[in-house]
Every structure is written in structure tokens, then in C-alpha cells.
Amino acid sequence: MLYRFSHKTGSYGVSIVEENENGEVLVKVEQVIKHPKQGDLHDPNAVDGVFFHERRALSHYEKRFTPKSKLREFNVEEMPYEASLQKAITDLEEKLKEADTPHAKRSLENLAELKKDYSIQYKQNFK
Secondary structure, X not given: XXXXXXXXXXXXXXXXXXXXXXXXXXXXXXXXXEOOOOOOOOOOOOOOOOOOOOOOOOOOOXXXXXXXXXXXXXXXOOOOHHHXXXXXXXXXXXXXXXXXXXXXXXXXXXXXXXXHXXXXXXXXXXX
């Protein structure tokens, strides 16, 4: 069974691997729902004078401990990790192209580099 899990600015479909006595669960990433935003989270639209972070999506099968209360209903189409990553990237790129701001342009540059990295990591071309 999959659950929706938000981590930083991304959102993922995860499965529970184990529960511990502290009420935390170990979750495993099965798909990407929303790709993390690029840039400085403390000044979200700034480009100059900030460290513009490149944020990767959590990797396929990556595991994280989280309180069980942070898991939500999985309410999107289930799909393979690579296909979901491509969809999440495309969705974010479309929003950024519509915004047409310096932040959006810089974010698109980051995503272009990330797609190269993802292509190597998952041995598939990301458009």
C-alpha cells in the first residue's frame, strides 16, 4: 500500500518498510509526485545574493524515517518511479516556463542539469 509523503519541497509515493516503538515508520520511495523546488528556500524567488540550491528528488527505494502522522492518503495514479520522475519534472518545467522570471529561468537551468544526472543514474533519457 502506498502513502503520500512530503519531504522538504517534494512529494512522494512511499511504502512502509517497518515501524518502531517511537511511533516512527521507515518508508521507501516508490514514486515521485512533485519534484522539489529549486533555489533558496528562505528567499524563494531570489536569484542574486543567495545560494541557489539544486534540489534532487529522493531516489528510487531511498528510505527515510518519519512520524506516521506525516503520511497521507495516496491519491494519484500509481506509476513506475522513472515515469513518475519524468512527469514531476515536466509538470515543474511547465509551471516555470509560464512564470518567466529570473528565478524560473535559473530553476530551469538546474532542472536541465538534473535531467542529465537522472539519465545516467536511471539509464534512461529524461526529456
